[in-house]
Amino acid sequence: xxxxxxxxxxxxxxxxxxxxxxxxxxxxxxxxxxxxxxxxxxxxxxxxxxxxxxxxxxxxxxxxxxxxxxxxxxxxxxxxxxxxxxxxxxxxxxxxxxxxxxxxxxxxxxxxxxxxxxxxxxxxxxxxxxxxxxxxxxxxxxxxxxxxxxxxxxxxxxxxxxxxxxxxxxxxxxxxxxxxxxxxxxxxxxxxxxxxxxxxxxxxxxxxxxxxxxxxxxxxxxxxxxxxxxxxxxxxxxxxxxxxxxxxxxxxxxxxxxxxxxxxxxxxxxxxxxxxxxxxxxxxxxxxxxxxxxxxxxxxxxxxxxxxxxxxxxxxxxxxxxxxxxxxxxxxxxxxxxxxxxxxxxxxxxxxxxxxxxxxxxxxxxxxxxxxxxxxxxxxxxxxxxxxxxxxxxxxxxxxxxxxxxxxxxxxxxxxxxxxxxxxxxxxxxxxxxxxxxxxxxxxxxxxxxxxxxxxxxxxxxxxxxxxxxxxxxxxxxxxxxxxxxxxxxxxxxxxxxxxxxxxxxxxxxxxxxxxxxxxxxxxxxxxxxxxxxxxxxxxxxxxxxxxxxxxxxxxxxxxxxxxxxxxxxxxxxxxxxxxxxxxxxxxxxxxxxxxxxxxxxxxxxxxxxxxxxxxxxxxxxxxxxx
Numbered sequence: 093x094x095x096x097x098x099x100x101x102x103x104x105x106x107x108x109x110x111x112x113x114x115x116x117x118x119x120x121x122x123x124x125x126x127x128x129x130x131x132x133x134x135x136x137x138x139x140x141x142x143x144x145x146x147x148x149x150x151x152x153x154x155x156x157x158x159x160x161x162x163x164x165x166x167x168x169x170x171x172x173x174x175x176x177x178x179x180x181x182x183x184x185x186x187x188x189x190x191x192x193x194x195x196x197x198x199x200x201x202x203x204x205x206x207x208x209x210x211x212x213x214x215x216x217x218x219x220x221x222x223x224x225x226x227x228x229x230x231x232x233x234x235x236x237x238x239x240x241x242x243x244x245x246x247x248x249x250x251x252x253x254x255x256x257x258x259x260x261x262x263x264x265x266x267x268x269x270x271x272x273x274x275x276x277x278x279x280x281x282x283x284x285x286x287x288x289x290x291x292x293x294x295x296x297x298x299x300x301x302x303x304x305x306x307x308x309x310x311x312x313x314x315x316x317x318x319x320x321x322x323x324x325x326x327x328x329x330x331x332x333x334x335x336x337x338x339x340x341x342x343x344x345x346x347x348x349x350x351x352x353x354x355x356x357x358x359x360x361x362x363x364x365x366x367x368x369x370x371x372x373x374x375x376x377x378x379x380x381x382x383x384x385x386x387x388x389x390x391x392x393x394x395x396x397x398x399x400x401x402x403x404x405x406x407x408x409x410x411x412x413x414x415x416x417x418x419x420x421x422x423x424x425x426x427x428x429x430x431x432x433x434x435x436x437x438x439x440x441x442x443x444x445x446x447x448x449x450x451x452x453x454x455x456x457x458x459x460x461x462x463x464x465x466x467x468x469x470x471x472x473x474x475x476x477x478x479x480x481x482x483x484x485x486x487x488x489x490x491x492x493x494x495x496x497x498x499x500x501x502x503x504x505x506x507x508x509x510x511x512x513x514x515x516x517x518x519x520x521x522x523x524x525x526x527x528x529x530x531x532x533x534x535x536x537x538x539x540x541x542x543x544x545x546x547x548x549x550x551x552x553x554x555x556x557x558x559x560x561x562x563x564x565x566x567x568x569x570x571x572x573x574x575x576x577x578x579x580x581x582x583x584x585x586x587x588x589x590x591x592x593x594x595x596x597x598x599x600x601x602x603x604x605x606x607x608x609x610x611x612x613x614x615x616x617x618x619x620x621x622x623x624x625x626x627x628x629x630x631x632x633x634x635x636x637x638x639x640x641x642x643x644x645x646x647x648x649x650x651x652x653x654x655x656x657x658x659x660x661x662x663x664x665x666x667x668x669x670x671x672x673x674x675x676x677x678x679x680x681x682x683x684x685x686x687x688x689x690x691x692x693x694x695x696x697x698x699x700x701x702x703x704x705x706x707x708x709x710x711x712x713x714x715x716x717x718x719x
Contacts, residue, residue: 210429221430231271234271239335240328242325243316244458245317272352286341299349314402315402317405403419405456455530461531537675537677539677542607571588578609578614592690610652650693
């Protein structure tokens with residue numbers, strides 16, 4: 093704790109004496125002027141203080157304890173007044189304790205006592221230790237809180253944590269902590285924002301290498317967290333911090349190891365609380381992250397309630413992503429990195445409002461209407477809510493809101509049909525969490541190859557204006573003229589479109605069914621940089637290439653719909669990049685005249701809404717064998 097300045101001492105004593113004045117008014121006793129002179133050599137810092145008002149009761153006939161207090165405080169009375177002993181003792185004691193209380197209150201504003209947890213490297217036994225910190229010399233660094241991740245479960249987990257993170261950072265700011273965002277690869281997206289420009293302008297300091305940090309992460313996985321079934325393919329597309337997270341005007345947005353270290357040193361921030369994701373990869377190993385700053389000699393801790401590791405989901409054990417995060421945090425504790433429960437610490441100092449509802453029930457796997465999870469015959473779903481205590485999770489499978497009477501969750505359960513799942517945590521019949529919502533779409537059987545492909549039939553001519561000619565569908569190629577490609581597979585037959593678009597066909601009596609596999613065109617992932625103006629060097633555009641067009645992977649979203657004689661007869665869920673193609677196998681009612689194949693932009697128009705209809709066409713009645 094820093095020493096109190098003259099001004100702080102004076103203000104503390106004045107506040108205490110003002111409180112005594114109010115007390116004396118109740119007793120209707122007089123008040124006299126005393127001077128603080130403080131001429132002792134041991135306390136020379138008080139020699140410049142002005143005379144201030146003290147109650148008559150404060151310094152009467154000087155007993156030994158009063159004289160000792162007066163001497164230590166550097167105070168001298170102008171005069172002494174004989175008072176009723178009982179009242180003047182009461183007043184003197186009140187003055188003493190109020191002054192002590194003032195000092196303690198001032199000190200409490202300056203320090204925070206945290207409970208840090210580490211673990212024995214061999215036994216894993218936890219050790220708790222108190223740590224006193226100065227919040228004004230503390231930074232909270234958030235690593236990679238991106239708005240997109242190639243794994244849909246990982247992406248939804250980040251979004252679900254935003255309310256808790258926002259409240260935690262709100263408390264940190266009230267304490268005077270410096271909040272620093274480190275979105276690493278997307279930091280440049282904040283060019284022109286004051287939070288980024290202030291960070292970028294800091295004079296750089298050489299980063300020392302003072303020690304080493306070795307952590308052995310034992311949690312399984314590190315890939316898709318959706319579990320067994322259809323996994324998410326690696327692709328990218330993050331272009332900012334998750335939109336639900338609040339960036340305050342006084343926050344900073346940093347980029348790089350040296351810039352981060354320089355800011356910490358220039359601001360005198362020597363205690364660093366890390367939060368964010370993914371703990372065992374980015375939060376640990378990024379240039380701005382825990383390992384770098386620890387090895388530079390800074391005091392680093394992890395907020396174990398404000399981070400998420402990338403591990404896996406195994407419904408058989410069961411082992412959830414929350415289990416993986418807890419195991420990863422434990423690994424760091426064994427490596428000597430302390431952890432704290434940040435929300436509990438804020439609760440201890442009265443900043444955390446227990447009425448705040450900030451935690452969501454988490455799902456695994458976790459698809460949404462905007463990014464559905466596809467499965468073949470069945471999938472098993474786990475529900476967790478790790479931070480609220482003594483709760484039970486209840487859920488519905490029909491899209492209705494969960495209530496205290498809804499089905500209670502006990503273990504991962506199967507879904508066998510397309511389902512909207514909603515879940516919440518309850519305590520004594522009262523909902524104490526935010527809802528977790530998921531959408532799960534069952535794929536139909538793989539359709540047969542058509543007898544008649546679309547390129548063998550003349551479509552009904554659309555009345556596109558001439559300036560919309562570039563929007564016309566393309567046969568047997570993607571809309572961009574490349575091979576039809578979805579989830580790593582090339583298709584020779586089909587149609588490429590840019591949404592919104594459509595093709596109309598007259599129906600013949602011999603047509604029995606329409607079949608197709610549809611999805612977002614996959615060439616974006618392997619596109620030459622020149623196609624999207626990203627990088628200088630060109631790379632192959634076929635599967636196996638290393639194109640960086642996948643950096644736009646969150647942009648495409650399309651939805652396919654089939655209309656027969658003006659009535660919608662089938663539709664896909666919203667389709668996103670790299671998802672398993674949706675399967676159409678639609679019976680054509682007798683007497684039908686017109687089929688319209690449409691693709692919409694799913695409500696978010698983008699020039700990258702490129703859609704493929706692969707192996708699309710008609711199965712004939714009484715056909716020999718499906719191809």
